[in-house]
Amino acid sequence: MDTPPLKGTPVPRPATAADLPRLADVLADAFNDYAWTNWTIPTQDRHERIRALQLLYLKHAGLPYGMVWTVPDHTAVAAFLPSPIPDLPSAVLEQVTHAHGDRLAALLEAEELVAARRPVHDWVLATVGVAPTAQGHGLGRTVVSAGVEAIDGHGGTCLLETSDPRNLPFYRRLGFTTDALVSTPGPPVWIMTRTS
Incomplete structure (x- = not known):
């Protein structure tokens, strides 16, 4: 996929370790009132728990x-992981368990x-977020497109999951199609894929 950036949109770049604290802040803000995180993360200290998990x-x-x-000002982030996702170290899993608390x-x-x-x-679009003050300017498309284009260079299928039906048109414009709608005890989950 060769999607040109929107006019005036910053050029995406790979993140570095130094970027991660700021990117975790963006994701914590973006997911602070998201149906899935509301279901799977306790109310107490939710924002801090989301930030810790994302980091x-x-x-x-x-x-x-x-x-x-x-992007250069850290207002947008998208993370892609290979499938299967590598196992996390036990110490990290303990922190993940703690962050989910009684919602695990x-x-x-x-x-x-x-x-x-x-x-x-082959790949998972694991997370994407845009700072609330920067939404509506094409930054989400910019960072997701960067990852999708990198995957296209090698071929393969990218999967994502969302619990917000408002996200579906955004992902469809990027070439994803809905494979399944899964009912859970909490929010529904739309599974979408895109094949290079």
Whole structure:
């Protein structure tokens, strides 16, 4: 896919370790009132828990094994991981477990239902977020397109999941199609894929 950036949109670049704290802030703000995180993360200290989780995943999975794309002012981020996703170290898994607190069982129950419906894929668009003050300017498309174009260079299928139906048109414009809608005890999950 060769999608030109929107006029005036910053050029995306791969993130570095130094970028990760700021990118975790962006993702924490973006997911602070998202249906899935509301279901799987306790209300108490939710914003801090989301930030901690995003930082863990970016640092221990996204950067070493996948691709993390951002823009110069850090207002947008998209992380892509290879499939299967590499196992996280036990110390990191303990932190993930702690962040989910008493919602961990709900997460695992929903994950079992969703996992059964995932088609075979090579990559996962694990997370994407745009700072609230920067939304509506094409930055989400910019960082997701950067990852999708890198995947297209090697061929393969990219999968994503969303619990917000408002996201579906955005992903469809980027070439993703809906494979399944999974009902869970919490929010529904749309599984979408894009094949190079």
